[in-house]
Amino acid sequence: MKKVEVEAHAKINLSLDVIGKREDGYHEVRMIMQQISLKDIIQIEEYGKDTIIETKEKKIPTDSTNLAYRAWDILSKRFNIGRGVKIKIEKNIPIAAGLAGGSADAAAVLKGLNELWNLNLKEDELMDIGLEIGADVPYCIMGGTALAEGIGEKLTRLKSFKDKLVLIAKPPIQVSTAYVYKNLKLEDIKEHPDIDNLIKNIELDNVNFVAKNMINVLETVTINKYPIIQKIKEHMMRFNALGSLMSGSGPTVFGIFDNTDDIIKCKEELETWVDRVHIVKTI
Numbered sequence: 001m002k003k004v005e006v007e008a009h010a011k012i013n014l015s016l017d018v019i020g021k022r023e024d025g026y027h028e029v030r031m032i033m034q035q036i037s038l039k040d041i042i043q044i045e046e047y048g049k050d051t052i053i054e055t056k057e058k059k060i061p062t063d064s065t066n067l068a069y070r071a072w073d074i075l076s077k078r079f080n081i082g083r084g085v086k087i088k089i090e091k092n093i094p095i096a097a098g099l100a101g102g103s104a105d106a107a108a109v110l111k112g113l114n115e116l117w118n119l120n121l122k123e124d125e126l127m128d129i130g131l132e133i134g135a136d137v138p139y140c141i142m143g144g145t146a147l148a149e150g151i152g153e154k155l156t157r158l159k160s161f162k163d164k165l166v167l168i169a170k171p172p173i174q175v176s177t178a179y180v181y182k183n184l185k186l187e188d189i190k191e192h193p194d195i196d197n198l199i200k201n202i203e204l205d206n207v208n209f210v211a212k213n214m215i216n217v218l219e220t221v222t223i224n225k226y227p228i229i230q231k232i233k234e235h236m237m238r239f240n241a242l243g244s245l246m247s248g249s250g251p252t253v254f255g256i257f258d259n260t261d262d263i264i265k266c267k268e269e270l271e272t273w274v275d276r277v278h279i280v281k282t283i
Contacts, residue, residue, distance in 0.1 A: 098175070
């Protein structure tokens, strides 16, 4: 029986700005997306007429609310496939963490089914389908380093910012993205990221500038409710991180380092009081 295996990589936001609220209630954003080496592994194989999701991670739904299932559902209906699949998810990306784990899995399923079913869809076609699942899915299909605008669906590929040493730390809390955006007061944001200047320095591969000038305006809401996020940021800076930031709506914090000894020491300390800690690289 035919089977495919696809990697689903997490993302971080090297900066995130909210520039307004649309009439439909969504927020207009400008953010720099960056994939990292932390990944889920998705295996897809043909499986009669039904589709099932298997995972050892108990917190993941295995029904139609799972974005990976939605990816199969949309694609199979679009092309009248009429066949089920078994989707196995080896979950390594923390859940509800601001790392786009669910979106990454959905993107991997779209790519995997494109191969399994010989659909021969181009990347931009997969990205259009991905947008029906969620705003982050098109980026997870594209990968690498990108500017995301609109609600996150307008993507511009940037020069690669790969091979940077990054520490990921997820505290033992879960944050609702809806709560964060609902409580975001645009008029109270005192500091916005200079996205255009960050892009210029990404093109120059100036990791020091990028790390020191990262801003995520959603921190104004999330840190207020969960002070542990600020505590993790300060901890990373004490261990000589070039810069530290909350990813997405949180609660995951990342730090960019240029010294292996520093990042290992920081990881060892954080592991005594933080839920999940990983040393990764940008890809």
